[in-house]
Amino acid sequence: MRDDLPNYFFRVRENGAAVFRVDTENRQRRIEMDQIAAVNIKNGEVKPHGDRTLSDEDMDEIHGWMRERRVTLGKRDMDDIYRTVDHLNLTTHWIQSKAHEDQLEEITDTLLLAMHDLRSVLVRKKADRLMKAKKKAKR
Template identity: 75%
Template sequence: MASELPDYYFRVRENGAFVFRVDTENRQRRIDMDQIAVVNIRKGEIKPHGDRILSQEDLAAIGDWMRARSETLAARDIDDIHRAVDYLNLTTHWAQGKASEAQLDEVTDALLLAMHDLRSVLVRKKAERLMRERD
């Protein structure tokens, strides 16, 4: 185990995290984790757990974590999109050379609808950007 544990532990969940204060300064020298808050990143909320009152140190640590987590999630989002582009290229190669007629029958309609929907959104968003740049 590392020589020194952090003061806070964030148990990640879909919208944020449960925040725990880590305590190793006890007689049994075991790790105690005391939940102090619940964080919702999408809403920007920090809710104290139970009747707790969060210190300025608690709030600063939670705020730092929220900023870092938001950056991580944003980086993952764009990475996922780059992977989707790669996957579309791999799918094209598969459809052109490897797919059987039965496999193509199974996925063609779903792929065409998804690609049509994506194309519509991308064209509309690009047109909006071009109009803003022009104005």
């Protein structure tokens, strides 16, 4: 099993990861993880841990992980949005078929404001995309 372990381990944090170098080639034949860096996925910052100097191999691994992580997070974002659409549809069904008047009274204004805000942003973003496409077409 030890031969199958990767050379690096990324402990995911909210905005990135702590990066560890995995070592199994020691006298005790134990798995050791030595923190070498901290990564901020949002701004791309890589901070060596302590007074370490990161090798080109370290940086290649870190940048590769960051690329993969951004793809993963992007997929999760889209999945969340599709779940939101499903939830909106389920909410509509609940309102239409099951909600009591007191429940509707409690949630109507908040839901209407959230939907109005969402609609406003979607319309503005759609208009921006259409204007960009129109400008490109003129070139």
